[in-house]
Amino acid sequence: MTDTTTARLLIIGPPGAGKGTQASRIAERYGVPAISTGDIFRANIKGGTPLGKQVQAIIEQGELVPDSLTNEIVEDRLQQADAVGGFLLDGYPRTVEQVHALDAMLRPVGAGLDAVVLLEAEVDEVVARLLKRAELEGRADDTEEVIRHRQEVYAEQTAPLVALFSERGILVSVNGLGTVEEVADRIAQGLDAKLGARVGS
Numbered sequence: 001m002t003d004t005t006t007a008r009l010l011i012i013g014p015p016g017a018g019k020g021t022q023a024s025r026i027a028e029r030y031g032v033p034a035i036s037t038g039d040i041f042r043a044n045i046k047g048g049t050p051l052g053k054q055v056q057a058i059i060e061q062g063e064l065v066p067d068s069l070t071n072e073i074v075e076d077r078l079q080q081a082d083a084v085g086g087f088l089l090d091g092y093p094r095t096v097e098q099v100h101a102l103d104a105m106l107r108p109v110g111a112g113l114d115a116v117v118l119l120e121a122e123v124d125e126v127v128a129r130l131l132k133r134a135e136l137e138g139r140a141d142d143t144e145e146v147i148r149h150r151q152e153v154y155a156e157q158t159a160p161l162v163a164l165f166s167e168r169g170i171l172v173s174v175n176g177l178g179t180v181e182e183v184a185d186r187i188a189q190g191l192d193a194k195l196g197a198r199v200g201s
Ligand code: AMP
Pocket: 015, 037, 038, 039, 041, 058, 059, 060, 062, 063, 064, 065, 066, 067, 070, 090, 091, 092, 093, 094, 098, 150
């Protein structure tokens, strides 16, 4: 990467595809903060804040937090100094409305997302992974029903965004099966190619 460019990135994919693990790798590689709306919500739930109380039941049921609230949180976060030179979003935008809200947030600085990594994984594979994690970490709330519901919400609300990013020419599809290292290498290759093309254009 040259230091004259910013990288505004997003990682998207079904729950359980390994986005969080890969997000920190990507963020480190491109020198940008990883911003996860799920992490922000979980920290607020843990801290017992008003926001945490507002979103806890929604998250436990596997539903999406309302767009207006989520957009507000991201807008605040993107205004912090560390995000001015770029960022990696993980778990946002998740609906078409959130895509439009993000576009509006970035418009004043004449920017948009530079690349979107789609981490591909089969539903049965990710459900199996999430069930195992729930058992290992004692997450009693993560029942199979809730885990499957989150996959349905992804398929209905978030998967349609992939076509939208593809039309914009910023999509980088990566097979999410394999070791953390293997997947990280695929992402790095795909992103370097996409961002390199941008630098030259
Ligand atoms: P994640 O860790 O990204 O899977 O997020 C955990 C949960 O937080 C999701 O199942 C949603 O309930 C909520 N959440 C995270 N990001 C968003 C978002 N962009 N829009 C609405 N709800 C979200």
